Amino acid sequence: MSDVRIITGNEAAALAVKRAEPGVIAAYPITPQTRLAEVLSEYVEKGELKAEYVRVESEHSSMTVCISASTVGARVFTATSSNGLLYMHEQLHWAAGSRLPVVMCCVNRGVGAPWSIFNDQQDSFSQRDTGWIQLYCRDNQEILDTVLQAYRIAEEVYLPVMVCYDGFVLSHTMMPVDVPDAGLVKKFLPPYRPHTILSPEDPKTINPVFFASRRENADGVLCDGYMEMRYKMQAAFERSRTVINAASDEWAKLSGRNHGGMIWEYMTEDADLILTGMGSIATEATLAADALRAEGIRAGVVGIRAFRPFPKEEVAQAFAKASAIAVFEKCISYGYEGGVCSDLKAALYGTDIKAPIHNYIAGLGGRDVKTRELVEAARTTFEAALAGDAGNKTIWLNCHTG
Amino acid sequence: MHETIFNINEKEYILPGNRACQGCGLSLAYRYILKALRENTIVGIPPSCLCVLHGLYPTTSVIVPALNTTFAGNAASAAGMVAGLRALNRTDITVLALSGDGGTYDIGIQSLSGAAERNTDFIFACYDNEAYMNTGTQRSSATPLGALTTTTPVLTKQEPKKDFLKIMEAHHIPYLATVSPAYPVDLYDKFVRAKKIRGTRYIQIDTPCPPGWGYPTADTVRIGRLAVETGLFILFEIEDGRFRFTGRSKTMAERGKLIPLVNYVERQGRFKKMSIEQLGTLQASVNSRWEECLKRAEG
Numbered sequence: 005m006s007d008v009r010i011i012t013g014n015e016a017a018a019l020a021v022k023r024a025e026p027g028v029i030a031a032y033p034i035t036p037q038t039r040l041a042e043v044l045s046e047y048v049e050k051g052e053l054k055a056e057y058v059r060v061e062s063e064h065s066s067m068t069v070c071i072s073a074s075t076v077g078a079r080v081f082t083a084t085s086s087n088g089l090l091y092m093h094e095q096l097h098w099a100a101g102s103r104l105p106v107v108m109c110c111v112n113r114g115v116g117a118p119w120s121i122f123n124d125q126q127d128s129f130s131q132r133d134t135g136w137i138q139l140y141c142r143d144n145q146e147i148l149d150t151v152l153q154a155y156r157i158a159e160e161v162y163l164p165v166m167v168c169y170d171g172f173v174l175s176h177t178m179m180p181v182d183v184p185d186a187g188l189v190k191k192f193l194p195p196y197r198p199h200t201i202l203s204p205e206d207p208k209t210i211n212p213v214f215f216a217s218r219r220e221n222a223d224g225v226l227c228d229g230y231m232e233m234r235y236k237m238q239a240a241f242e243r244s245r246t247v248i249n250a251a252s253d254e255w256a257k258l259s260g261r262n263h264g265g266m267i268w269e270y271m272t273e274d275a276d277l278i279l280t281g282m283g284s285i286a287t288e289a290t291l292a293a294d295a296l297r298a299e300g301i302r303a304g305v306v307g308i309r310a311f312r313p314f315p316k317e318e319v320a321q322a323f324a325k326a327s328a329i330a331v332f333e334k335c336i337s338y339g340y341e342g343g344v345c346s347d348l349k350a351a352l353y354g355t356d357i358k359a360p361i362h363n364y365i366a367g368l369g370g371r372d373v374k375t376r377e378l379v380e381a382a383r384t385t386f387e388a389a390l391a392g393d394a395g396n397k398t399i400w401l402n403c404h405t406g
Numbered sequence: 407m408h409e410t411i412f413n414i415n416e417k418e419y420i421l422p423g424n425r426a427c428q429g430c431g432l433s434l435a436y437r438y439i440l441k442a443l444r445e446n447t448i449v450g451i452p453p454s455c456l457c458v459l460h461g462l463y464p465t466t467s468v469i470v471p472a473l474n475t476t477f478a479g480n481a482a483s484a485a486g487m488v489a490g491l492r493a494l495n496r497t498d499i500t501v502l503a504l505s506g507d508g509g510t511y512d513i514g515i516q517s518l519s520g521a522a523e524r525n526t527d528f529i530f531a532c533y534d535n536e537a538y539m540n541t542g543t544q545r546s547s548a549t550p551l552g553a554l555t556t557t558t559p560v561l562t563k564q565e566p567k568k569d570f571l572k573i574m575e576a577h578h579i580p581y582l583a584t585v586s587p588a589y590p591v592d593l594y595d596k597f598v599r600a601k602k603i604r605g606t607r608y609i610q611i612d613t614p615c616p617p618g619w620g621y622p623t624a625d626t627v628r629i630g631r632l633a634v635e636t637g638l639f640i641l642f643e644i645e646d647g648r649f650r651f652t653g654r655s656k657t658m659a660e661r662g663k664l665i666p667l668v669n670y671v672e673r674q675g676r677f678k679k680m681s682i683e684q685l686g687t688l689q690a691s692v693n694s695r696w697e698e699c700l701k702r703a704e705g
Contacts, residue, residue, distance in 0.1 A: 027489075027490065027493025027494065028486070028489045028490050028493050030486070030489070055493065056489035056490075056492050056493050058485055058486070058489050058524070059524070060482065060485075060520055061516060061517065061519065061520030061523070062516060062517070062520070064478060064479060064482070064516075064517070065479065065482035065485070065516075065517045065520055068475060068476070068479035068482035068483050068485075068486060068517065069482055069483075069485050069486035069489060070486065071475070071483065071486060072450070072473060072475065072482075072483040072484070072485075072486030072487045072490065073486040073487065073489050073490030073493070074486075074490070075473055075486075075487070075490070076448075076486075076487050076490035076491050076494065076496075077490060077494055078489070078490035078493040078494060080490075094476050094478075095476065095479065098475070098476055202448060202471050202473055202487075203448075203471060203496075203499075204445050204446045204447065204448070204470070204471055204499060206471070207469050207470050207471040207472075208471055208472075209451075209460045209461070209466045209468065209471075209472040209473075209474070210471075210472065210473050210474060211473070211474040211475075212457065212460055212461065212462065212463045212466065212474055213457060213458070213461075213462050213463065214462070214463045215462055215463070219462065219463065219464060219465075220464075221464040221465060222464075222465055227463065227464040
């Protein structure tokens with residue numbers, strides 16, 4: 005029996021967390037994450053969710069609490085945005101290096117200076133190399149379902165997972181969301197089994213100083229050095245590709261909803277022009293594709309759902325027949341181009357795909373991205389390709405650059 | 407109930423041979439802390455001398471479970487362990503966060519203040535060796551007036567030591583105490599007492615450091631005793647707001663007099679550039695704090 009509620013993205017995330025039953029939640033308020041932290045505290049204070057809620061004094065501490073609670077064996081959750089995420093930066097590395105299945109929502113917001121409370125994805129993009137799996141959601145239903153999948157993925161590969169969704173655009177916008185019952189979630193999500201138990205019964209010093217080289221333990225067994233630990237983390241990321249797809253498939257079987265694993269596709273089968281992006285801008289791109297098709301341009305959309313690990317094989321397949329590619333993204337690697345665009349180009353290098361790629365930097369600091377703007381931009385890309393212009397470009401969409 | 411040296415837990419939790427320096431005040435203190443807290447204890451460690459003491463992977467000479475965390479995060483990490491253990495219904499374990507003065511007075515103050523304000527059920531102990539010793543004796547806010555450090559190498563530290571005990575007392579935590587490894591029975595007693603109390607317990611450990619303070623490695627206990635006998639470091643505890651002297655400081659308060667500070671200062675290389683004025687200022691602040699404690703003990 006379905007239980008459809010009209011709720012915001014933050015409320016959808018909170019309901020997913022409630023169903024995942026973490027033992028410890030730690031959070032510090034920041035716009036636009038705030039409502040998520042509030043709703044969870046209500047669940048805990050009303051006794052609807054049996055969890056320790058630690059109302060920390062900073063984001064650095066919220067992530068630290070999650071790390072250490074996870075180490076002693078509790079499932080954990082936190083959420084943040086923008087500068088809060090940046091303040092966690094040191095601990096993001098620590099969570100990943102400790103191989104802990106921490107799950108966090110990043111409600112995407114532009115970062116200061118200057119201040120913006122509005123949406124772009126520079127916050128999570130700038131944490132790309134911290135060793136977190138990053139999944140981007142396109143609507144509120146996907147937020148709920150992805151949080152549940154995040155626990156399943158994290159606890160299988162022992163890597164932390166960041167569930168990213170656009171501030172205000174999703175976090176504060178109401179949509180119908182089908183809320184799964186607790187029994188269904190239990191079928192999907194087995195209890196958390198920590199990889200190492202920190203307890204007096206088996207004393208260990210966890211995360212001490214490592215030497216560069218491997219060293220023998222007291223029994224003469226050669227143990228990992230720092231570099232082996234790092235290699236194992238990368239190997240876990242490689243393995244996570246299969247796990248992300250499998251979690252998506254299994255959830256689809258149980259719930260009837262499939263948001264895609266590493267990527268999702270919209271009308272790409274015969275598409276000459278492919279629009280791509282992460283999160284709500286990709287949802288917007290599906291409307292643009294419809295409009296372009298009405299004009300007679302065969303357009304489709306590839307949504308990047310997993311930014312890390314990057315879906316290199318999936319994109320090489322999905323873009324195989326495209327003659328023009330337009331990448332829309334709400335972040336930039338200053339001094340180069342949009343981060344998704346760079347990764348996409350790298351993934352397509354050495355394939356037969358020679359389509360020009362236009363990189364549109366859009367919607368920074370909450371600047372509205374309208375469907376017609378995406379349509380116009382994508383049409384320009386398509387016409388350039390038709391005219392034989394094979395050059396790649398970076399264009400700031402709807403931005404006064406004069 | 408006070409222990410005598412003969413009743414102290416005989417079990418050793420630090421096996422012979424650790425990576426701390428010869429004469430390390432922390433090694434001595436840590437040995438008695440672990441004896442007092444016994445098996446069902448988890449220790450939180452920031453990057454510091456304690457992290458070095460615990461050794462290099464994959465060997466350690468310390469046989470209690472321990473979790474390393476980042477410099478600013480030791481109190482938050484302990485709060486996470488406490489919350490996680492509670493979520494798993496394990497409330498029989500004592501969580502001890504043990505940080506140096508840098509990880510307490512400076513970079514650690516935010517997470518410690520947060521954890522203490524929430525009355526997190528843990529012990530936070532600061533082994534105060536009065537500078538960043540693990541990185542080679544750089545100035546911290548716990549460094550005393552007139553001390554040479556590698557970042558106050560010419561002029562000495564111009565500011566007085568931060569009164570961190572007052573800051574912690576202002577959090578209205580159930581237990582606060584000072585200890586010195588030069589008085590191990592007093593130290594042991596206080597950790598035994600702290601273990602039985604719920605909520606945030608803060609213990610400050612005066613921790614002589616031969617390389618950082620510039621005295622012979624055999625003199626750690628002597629220097630620690632002089633700190634107490636000069637009144638520079640006062641042994642006391644505050645339980646539920648009630649102040650009382652303990653150990654050597656108690657005896658001194660009852661019938662003794664303070665030894666002049668110069669006896670402490672002249673034995674340490676770090677004070678060799680201390681001016682007469684600085685010594686006078688430091689002596690005056692020791693005297694006034696001693697008077698303040700005497701008054702509190704009466705009231």
